[in-house]
Each structure stands twice: as structure tokens, then as C-alpha cells.
Amino acid sequence: MHDKTLKHLSDGLASGEFSSTELTRSYLDAIKAKNGDLNAYITVTEEQALAQAKAADEQRAAGNAGPLTGIPIAHKDIFCTRGVRTSCGSKMLDNFVAPYESTVTERLAEAGTVMLGKTNLDEFAMGSSTESSFYGPTRNPWNTETIPGGSSGGSAVAVSAGLAAAATGTDTGGSIRQPAALCGITGLKPTYGRVSRWGMIAFGSSLDCGGPMTRTAEDAALMLNAFAGFDPKDSTSMERDVDDYSARLNQPLKGLRIGLPKEYFGDGLDDGIRAAVNDAVKTLESLGAVVKDISLPRTELSIPAYYIIAPAEASTNLSRYDGVRYGYRCENPTDLQDMYMRTRAEGFGAEVKRRIMVGTYALSAGYYDAYYNKAQQLRRLIRDDFQTAFDEVDVILGPTTPSPAWKIGEKANDPVSMYLEDIYTLSTNLAGLPGLSLPCGQVGGLPVGMQVIGNYFDESLLLNIGHQFQQNTDWHTKTPN
Amino acid sequence: MEWETVIGLEIHVQLSTQSKIFSGSSIRFGADPNTQASLVDLAMPGALPVFNENALRKAVAFGLAIDAEIGKRSVFDRKNYFYPDLPKGYQITQMDHPIVGKGHVEIVLDDGTTRTIGVTRAHLEEDAGKSLHEDFEGMTGIDLNRAGTPLLEIVSEPDLRSAKEAVAYLKKIHSIVTYLGISDGNMAEGSMRCDANVSVRPKGQTEFGTRTEIKNVNSFRFVEKAINHELQRHIDVIEDGGTIVQETRLYDSDKNETRSMRSKEFANDYRYFPEPDLLPVEIDHDYIEAVAEHLPELPDAKVKRFMDEHGLSEYDANVLSQSRAMADYFEQVAKITGDAKLAANWCQGELAALLNRDERDITDSPVSAEYLGQLIQRIQDNTISNKIAKKVFEAVAKGEGSPDEVIEAQGLKQVTDTGAIEAMIDEVINANPDQVEQYRSGKEKVFGFFVGQVMKASKGQANPGQVNQILKEKLKG
């Protein structure tokens, strides 16, 4: 049952093949069996899940069920969930029981989904491996010696290992797409502003975006239908109609113009991934797509630009963790300064502190122009490159990551080598564009993914491409043992 | 050496919106601690700000009132520093692109001359919470009800040349914001707060001396005292061969002195950058026009109208239009009585003295404009004399009723019955033959003595004009 897509489960619930309570119990059992090894969940909300499942079954009996009613899903532990610990993977918020609900989780609850629990992540979403969590590393179910990617590693593993039918993630520099690729699932980062950030704990405010992590593009569409759209509580949320993301899934791809940026196929790319992506391109060509070589000349500059902008925003977003109103406070502070200095030194992990310090430096007097301002100028140039490309092509395609999952611990003490792994995902966040990662092959028994980047608000098109690809390939059906 | 003083003021005005600048919490003063602190105000993880349109509207109104450039595109920035009453660890403010650009106001000095004072800018920002230092077993209590209250920070050019000018400028800004109704201007409740940047330089020198900033001088009286004290300190230090250190100082009104705020171990570095949770605010010509259309009559226009329409002197017009409430009061009295000059005299005389004595605001006056108008009418129709009117005024102020009620109850109605006055005069003349003799022999000064005696006999109620006339006749003999 746990390798079924959300769509299959939805149909099964609708036909009465099984109830939400039965389905939820079976997922809870699977979590009990496997979470000890995988560490995908920080918190499992068994009682609440069963109550929601019961309510969903009643709703169905009353004839009020929607496509997501009774579907058990997992939420990245970065979304505030009322009455449930919301840790963000940090000791700082280990004791934080959120007093309110995020818009994304609220909308999914209103759609009838059942929350199984909260998934592991890199602390405050800062990382590409889910190793920096206060709750220990999450393991990749394809090979438990390797990382699942990050920061939404717990969600990716939950879906991949059959511990949830679908999950939410957030993506600041690739945090949905990269773990999706490394765990063999589908992950969509929508257009910035398409999904409300209310209640989603901030990392880089101008980059953060919530999105679905699922087995298939079809499932991603069902999830996104439930939570995308304008929210008056988020000033950066776009007041703009939402598509029915399921409506266009079956459009033929004939005449679709796909751009392959040469910078995404350069020296750093693993040969196996290159071959897998090239095969995927051939499949899409066979479906009628037209391929064109393009250039995104400033791709490499996305790394410095991102690793200034994201830490700069993070450095001040994380100032609120001061031990005054919630969260961790150090023992017996001698005075106010001591409270600040120790609360924050003890409450944050090494990577978070590193990024806070880099961001603080980049904004500090005398360095603002050379770092922060410069990075924001580069950001515009990077965005302009994409817009130039979109004059010629409908979507841009390339690998999601330069290499498959690496060994746990391998890059843990070398932040720079970890940062370089984000090369293909960062620029879409800087530009605010949507990107969809799809499983497209395996390298050494580990899944790898390709990424389709669309123009603003083109999520429907991306999901259409993803669905058509998945109708003609079986990478998304493969599951770890 | 002769010193010239240079002063610039930064005035924080709380805008009288219903809700906070970035959240739907009430900004009502005096609520129980932290009962008006929402998820946004508390900086809960994941909470986000949304900008209040009314704060924008009020800021634009101020900009129009001081003839300033309005920022068609203004941008919020984060100002980063740690303090327990600043929940996010940054204040949302405006740095490079404020809503209000360069403008100016006119101030009138005591000698009647006017000066134009430049306003560098005015920007929107959020207020911080309050730290309560009473003893919570050695701890400080934090109340975040005030956190997020909309503020307009109005920054002047260093155009002020004395503490008196600074006070006049502060009063002018106070009158503008209260006229506009964008703030209640209540300094005691902190609705209007002032920091002063102060320096001295030898007269004739063009470059500025080193300045110090005096924080939180929050009454008109303290502004003058604090600035004067600080100026004298500058001069003393320099004349003793010392140098002024650029720093922030706190004014202690009990001791009338300023002291250095505990020197920070590390310099502040606020790391301003554009607030990514809020987008740039763009307003168009139509928006500005709509605000302009609803602007009330402003102090300068009112002064001019008081002079033209009511024939007041510039001084009187200025005093009476200093606050919108005072001006409205005066106009009501003038309307009731049909005599603007008499109304002006009473407003600036008895009424001002009363308010001053009781430390009350005009909005809180124990004598309403209707009652003062009625009182003046009774002078006009000779029911009471000026002198009795003052007595009636006092009684009305004490809450003894309307002027008519007081006059009635105390039997203060003026005696205008000629027979009664003649009788009293006859009695006085008969009782004082020596003085009569003196008067008739040419010592006319004695006349005053007779008037006094008659008024005394009438308990002040005899009509003075009639007394004068009849006395003169009778004394002729």
C-alpha cells in the first residue's frame, strides 16, 4: 500500500477499498517499523492523526469528501502546527509548541488531509543533507549510509520510504528539489509568492517557498491545488488566480520548446546523471518536444550571490530567537548580554551560527555594498538571463544535482563543498521561478533527478511535462527495499 | 568667546490609527500588559507583517502639510539591534526611501519674527515595547503592547539656534499633527517624543561642532531645560580646554542634568537593509490628491484667517491657533458673542490662566466654550460687570453651574436701577463730608475714592458707568 501514489490512495478511499483510519494506521505502523532507522520524523502525531482520519471518514460518509480527504501526509517541521511541537530541527525550538497554524498546513487540513507528523530537516532549513538537525541525521532509504539531501530530507524520505502518501517541503535554494532528486521522488518549488509563507519559519524571506513532495507530478498537482494561492497575511503573496493544476496534466507536449543550458552540463556534472538527463531529454523529444541549446551565463555566480543573500536575510530573521518570548533560554544567565550570547550559542548549531555570522558580516558597515548590494545586483542579472532564455524556450531543463547522494559525514565539516552541490537549484530561487524535480534514473543504485524550470506562474506547464514524462517512464515507480 | 548653538530635533509621533502598523492589534493606551500583542508583535516564528494603509495616509497628510516631497516609492528597511523590547531583533523603519522628503515649517518667535525651519525627512516605523524596571526579583518585565504602534519620525535640519526656537518648532509640529488629527499629541502618554541633537560653535564658524544627542525629552518644558543645560555643558567643556564626545545622553528632569548613557562596549552597527517581508510602497498622484482634498485648515492658514476675519493681532492669532482645539474653542466663543476681540481676551486671559494653574488641556477645560460665550454675553448686555464676570468664571470653573445659574444663585446681577444707585451715592456723600470738600476744592483724585466706596456698598454689583455719571453730577453740588 505504501508504494501507491496519492492518486491511487484517493481513488481507493473514494471507492471504499479502505478507510482513512485503516490507511492512517498502516502508515503509523510503517513509521513505527522504519523511522528508527531512517529518522524521517521528528514528531509523530499518532493520536491527532487517528482523530483526523476518523473525521475524514465521517466526512466521506456524509458525502463531503474531496480528493485529499483522509490522505495521510507529513509536514516539514518548519510549518507551525498549532498545539504540536514545531522545532525547525533546532534545539532553539525543541520546546516550542506552536500557538498557531501555518497557512499551508491549515489549507491542507481543510482539504481533509491527515497529519502523520513533522519531518526532519537541516536546522532552520540551512543545509543540503539533513545532517545539521538537532535531532540527528535522516538517512536515505536507498542506502542508509548516505544522506537524503536537504533541507527537506525528512519529507523526501517519508514519501520515498512509504511513511507518508505525500509531504510538504520548503525550498530556499533547492531544499525541495534536491532531496526529491536524491530520494527518487517528485518535488515542486512553485513561483515565489504563489504559496503563503505565513507560519512557515523564515530562513531567507525573499527566497523561501513551500511546495509539495510526492511520488508523481499528478500527486504534486493535487497537493498544490489545496494550498497554493493568495494569503492576505503574507505581504509577498501574489494576488492572482490559481490554476487547477490537475487540469492540464494530459496536454500533449508537441511543439514544447525545451532549453538546455550549457552551464548545467559542464565539468562538475556526474557522468551517470548526465546520461540519465540526456535519456530523459530523448524521451521528451519523442513526445514532440523541441530541444534547443541555451546559455545561462551567470549560473556559477548564483553560488556567491545566494550565499550572501540567504545568510544576510537569515542573520536577521533569526534575531528573534533571543530567549525572551519562546524557545530555548540558557541556564542562569548572569545578565542580559550573557543571556543573549549563551542562549544563541547553545541553542543554534554550527551551520546556523556560521550563516548568521556570514550574513551579519555581509550587512555590516563598510561591507554592505561589496557583499549584500552586489549580490542583489547579480540577482537581477541572473533573473534577466532567465527572461532572455524564456524569449526562446518554454522551459529550461537540466540535472537537479551535480552528483548523487553522498555519504553521511562526508561533507559535514566542509561547508563550501556542500554549498557547491546546490549549483543547479540556487538560481531559480534567486529569480523566484518555479522548478520541478523528477526522478530520471539511477547512479550506483541511488536515484537521481532532473529539473524543469518554468517562467513565473507556469506550474501547470511544469506539472504537465512531469506527468507526460512519468506516463512514459517508470523511474517514479521505483522504491527502495 | 561668543558661541552659536546648533540644534536639530528628531520627533517621534505616534499615529492615531486603530490598529498597529503591521498587525491587527489595537494600539489603545493603558491595556493590561501583553494583551495587545499578537503573533506578529511577538515575532513568533513564521509570523509576517502587513502594512496598514491608514498609517501611510497619515504620513502623506503630514508631508502635504509641511509642503514636502512625497515619496512615490518608499521602502521599509530592517534596523538590526538586540533589545528585549524589540521582539524581532530588528525595527522595521525607512532608511533611504522615506515616505516624506524635504519640507519646512514656519515658527514665530517671542519677538514676533518668523523663521523657516527645514524638515529633512519624515519616515514611518514601528514603536518598540516597554521595559519595566520595577523589581521583579532583580528581573526586568517586558510589555509588548506598544510594540508595532505606528510612528512617524520627523527629522529637522540643524536649523534651530536656541532652546526657545526648539520649543517653538516642537510646538509647531505638535500643532500640525494635532490639527491633521494624525496623532493625539499626548506627550505625557508618549504619543510624541523628542530627541535633540545639540552642538555649539564659535560665532561665525561655518562647520558644526561635535554634537551630542539627548534622548527622550518628553515635555515642552524639559526640551528647553535639557537643551539649555546641555549647551552650557558643551561650552563649559570646551572653554575648559576639553572636547565634546559624540554620544547619546539621557536627560534627568529631577536633577536637571544630562548624563552619558552607559557607554556601549561595542559600537552599534544597525545593518540596515530592505525588509524582504514587505514590498516597496508605491503611491500615485491620485492617492496624494485624495489625501490633500481631506486636509483640514492648517495652523498657518488659520492664523491668517483669524487676522483677516476676526481682526486679531498676529500674536493673538498665533496663540489662539496653536492647537486645533484652542482655535475651535475660540471660534465658538467668538461666534456666540459676535465679538472676536473680547472672546480672544478671555481665551488668553482668564481661561489660559485657569488651564495653566490646573495644568489642564483645552480639551479638558472645566469651562466650556458655550459657558464662556454666555458669560461674555452677560457682560455685553450689562447683566454683570467685567469684575463680577471673573467671579462668575471662577464659580463656573468649580462646577457650580452655567454663568446664568451662578449669577442667579449668588445674586450677582448688576444694579442698574438709577434710584438705587443714587441712594447709595447719597449715603456715601453724606458719610464722607471731608472728602467731598477736598473734591470740590479741586482735588479730583478723590473721585476714585468715591467710586470705590459706592462699588463696595453695592458689593460690586452697581453698573460702573452709571456710578461714574451720577457721582460726577452729585459731587458738583
Next chain:
Amino acid sequence: MSLDRSQVENVAQLARLQVTDDEMPDTVASLSSILDLVDKMQSVDTDGVEPLSNPLDATARLRADEVTEENHRDDYQAVAPSTQDGLYLVPKVIE
């Protein structure tokens, strides 16, 4: 660009992060290596380019001035480290 210890100390103070003597060498080294990485952007000519702070170049949407919040103090203070009489308590602040 490499940082020296005093720069790191200054940054740590601004960010209110205690860095112990033991942690300092690694901190200095890792921050320096990150700055080396980001300094690659210094070679790009960005003269005259307007910084982009919101990817959609969107502008503000304004909220009507209405009180929409109720008192949830007990709820919100349930997660606070230290409160008394409705106030958050912190070590004494000395002005």
C-alpha cells in the same frame, strides 16, 4: 577574503553569539573559506544595475486599518521561558 580573529569577534558580538576560544580557530577558518567562495562575484561589473530584493519586483499591498486581533496572552505566554503578571521577564536591563 580571509577574516581575522577580531573581525570574527566583532561579528559574533553583533549577532550575539558567544564563540569560545576553542571554537575560534575553526570559526575563523570556515568563515574565511565561505568569504573566499563568495568573493568570486567581486570580479563582475554590476555598475548601474538596480539591486533586486523581490524576485517579482512586486509592490506592497495595503491592509485596512482594523483591529482584528484578540487577546491570546495566556496562549502565547504558555511557551515563554519566564513570565510574571503578564510580563515577559528578562535579566535586569541597565540603561
